[in-house]
Amino acid sequence: MNKKILGAACAVSLLVTSVSANAALVSRLGGAAAYDTVLDITWVTAASLSGADTWDNQVTWAANLNYLGFDDWRLASMSVAAGVPTGTTTSVVDCRTATELACRDNELGYMFYQNMGGSLFDNLTGDQTVDGVLLTDVQSDYWSGTEFISSRAWDFGFRNGLQNLDGKGNFGYGWAVRAGDVSAVPVPAAVWLFGSGLIGLLGLARRKR
Numbered sequence: 422m423n424k425k426i427l428g429a430a431c432a433v434s435l436l437v438t439s440v441s442a443n444a445a446l447v448s449r450l451g452g453a454a455a456y457d458t459v460l461d462i463t464w465v466t467a468a469s470l471s472g473a474d475t476w477d478n479q480v481t482w483a484a485n486l487n488y489l490g491f492d493d494w495r496l497a498s499m500s501v502a503a504g505v506p507t508g509t510t511t512s513v514v515d516c517r518t519a520t521e522l523a524c525r526d527n528e529l530g531y532m533f534y535q536n537m538g539g540s541l542f543d544n545l546t547g548d549q550t551v552d553g554v555l556l557t558d559v560q561s562d563y564w565s566g567t568e569f570i571s572s573r574a575w576d577f578g579f580r581n582g583l584q585n586l587d588g589k590g591n592f593g594y595g596w597a598v599r600a601g602d603v604s605a606v607p608v609p610a611a612v613w614l615f616g617s618g619l620i621g622l623l624g625l626a627r628r629k630r
Contacts, residue, residue, distance in 0.1 A: 445552040446536055449603045450489050455554045457536065460525060461504060462598045464497070464532070465489070469558040471595035476574045476587075479564045479595035486597055494597040496566035497528040499575045499584065504600065509568045513575055517541050517582065528598065529565055529577035530584065541582045560594040 446455040446464070455464045471482050479496060486494040498506035499513040514523050516530030524531050533539045536551050549556045561580040568574045569586050576587045587593070 446554045447552070448554045452555060453489055454603050455551075455556070456602045457531075459535075460501075460528060460531060461602070462497075462528065462600055463603045464556075465494075465597045466554060466556050467558070468556050468596055469560050469594060470597065473560075473592040473594055475592060476564045476568075476589035479593070480566060483566070483595055483597045488597070489603065491599055491603065494599050496564060497532070497596045497598045499527045499529055499565040499567040499577065501526045501528060506566055508566075509570075510575075511569065513567060513584065515584065527584075529563055529596070532596075533577065533579060533582055539579075539582050543582055545579045545582075562593040563596050564593040 446457055448454075449456050449463060453466055455466050456462075457464065465488065470488075471479055474482065483494050483496045486492070488494060495506065500507045500510040514527045514530065516524040516527050516534040519527075519530075521535060524535060533545060537545050537549060537556075538551075539545050546559050546561055549559050559579050561578060563577050563579065564587075565575045565577060572589055573586050574589055575584060576593050577584045
């Protein structure tokens with residue numbers, strides 16, 4: 422009986438690991454948002470929602486955004502540590518050459534190179550469908566929330582996959598994200614089935630003692 426319990430537990434573990442490994446964008450709120458299961462952030466799918474503006478104005482726009490019932494949005498970052506944007510940085514991970522794991526420190530780069538499957542000089546502007554999720558009106562250039570110095574900040578080009586330092590007074594779009602999921606993520610049904618079987622085995626083992 423103990424072997425059966427151990428086998429069921431291993432099956433649960435393997436399935437959960439498989440679910441994590443096959444990460445993707447998942448539609449939320451009727452398609453108005455998309456949850457990134459690797460970065461554990463939620464993106465708005467209206468990619469031009471901000472309009473074009475300066476870096477300071479885009480940072481303020483995202484911080485004051487009340488959208489889809491949430492008011493804790495921010496600009497996508499290009500320097501993240503343990504899931505938290507680090508702010509001022511002199512260098513950011515270049516997802517053109519970085520591993521998938523390292524690229525997770527660059528949210529805009531991860532969207533382009535990992536989620537959207539882009540390559541250097543690909544033009545991924547306009548409407549883009551990723552894992553069945555429609556990202557509408559993706560723009561050429563996005564300000565990140567990552568500052569360099571008082572006059573410059575990092576931006577990312579979805580027209581070519583390049584990241585740059587730009588003067589904060591120039592105009593670019595902002596892509597709003599928030600930490601975590603916008604809804605409780607249900608455990609896949611198969612996991613519940615394995616879990617139920619494990620609970621049943623544990624109960625049976627107790628009754629036989």
